[in-house]
Amino acid sequence: MDKTDTVTQGSAPPVFSVVIPTRNRPDILVDAVASVLEQTFSDLELIVSDNSQPADSERNQAALAPFRADPRFHYIRPDHNLPMVDHWEWAIAHAKGQYVGFVTDRMALRLYALEEVYAAIERTQAAAVGYATANARELPGYRSLRCGHENVAAREIATADKLQQFARGDWPKDTPRLLNSFARRDLVASLRERYGSVFTGISPDYAFAFRTLEALKSYAYIDFPLLVTQGETRSNGNALTIGAVTQETTDFRRWMQQEQGEWLQYGPMPGDTSVLLNGILREYALAAAQSRSDRFPEIAPADFYRGAMGQAAGWARKAMVPPGVVTALDQYRATHGLSPITLPRPKPQLRRYANLVAGGQLGPLPLRRTIASVRLSIERGLMKLGVGSYFSARTLRDVLRQDLRLRQRKGK
Secondary structure, eight states: OOSBOOOOSSSOOOSEEEEEEEOSOHHHHHHHHHHHHTOSSOOEEEEEEEOOOHHHHHHHHHHHGGGTTSTTEEEEOOSSOOOHHHHHHHHHTTOOSSEEEEOOTTEEEOTTHHHHHHHHHHHHOOSEEEEEEEEOEEETTEEEEEOOOOOOOEEEEEHHHHHHHHHTTOOOSOSOOSSSEEEEHHHHHHHHHHHSSSOOSSOHHHHHHHHHHHHOSEEEEEEEEEEEEOOGGGOHHHHHHTTOOOHHHHHHHHHHHHHSGGGGGOSSSTTOOSOHHHHHHHHHHHHHHHHTOTTSOOOOHHHHHHHHHHHHHHHHHTTOOOTTHHHHHHHHHHHTTOOOOOOOOOOOHHHHHHHHHHTTSSSOHHHHHHHHHHHHHHHHHHHHTTOOOEEEESSHHHHHHHHHHHHHHTTO
16 A cells, blocks of 8 residues: 555645644544544545554554545655654645644544634634644543533734743643644745744644744634543653653653754753653743744743642642652752742542542443443433533544534534
């Protein structure tokens, strides 16, 4: 089988190009693909870029077989495995649409997402339109999503305000990272012309965000979560954050050190790979250095320390502080003569375990499946009575279809 599907030449470019970079997750990739091809706004192309190991690539192609009849679907695969940044750069070069966005293999778009993004583009003429994200609740054989279709409206955000928030040690999520946004083709082309690439650094989504925040005066943002994520425990970023060791995170760290180690010198804590906020602000510092722009406010050590400890506090309450974080931040505090911030005590261990077991997130698999089935039955019954607050189904694909049906019934 050819590694690259033939893309129709000479036809008018679609409004949207949706790129799905995938690596070794054939089981949930189909949810992401279906969520794009089932959009109510159909003027699009879908590019699945497969960066998987050979065995998983074969499974991907088998899982994707039902979608190949759709002329909007294109499958591409690089000749060899690439680091994430290089893979994104390679994949985006195949996009032909007027607006380009990314969805990873563990994400999915609500089935009316592109309809709403297009409406925002028509209203605002923005070069970038972002949108909020929601996490699906997930158990074995169970996915659910909170209901709600109100306030799907775009607002304009000044990029200077967002850059100031990052410099204060905050971590605003309403930024256009291309994983939660669509960018106009001329913006993407201008970044490539200016920097020689669209992406750089170690985190391509935040590298894109900071380059875009520097290039634009404002962008549009939809506060309603048009993007839904699942498979959180299988995320490289999440696994690295909590210190989990998987084959994917092992590969990621090796590539980062061997092929992207030059970028580790940037950020408030050069060389550190344990503090999450440092990883985000590494891309901030890199964008500032490469652009030589005065639009990036300086990051004060006290603000960075406060923000990083705020993130650590969330993990501390769950007794899940990543290895090395406290030591690294203690050293940073002492070096800069800052007053210490005390982390909160974790919730009682017994209560934490009881909540996880009751929620079906811990315990033997048969018990977790039973809890999932009970939840599914209860939530389906409540929805039929018109009093439920969650869509529930065996797969995220079916949850999103329920979501669309309710929207259509309400005349949205």
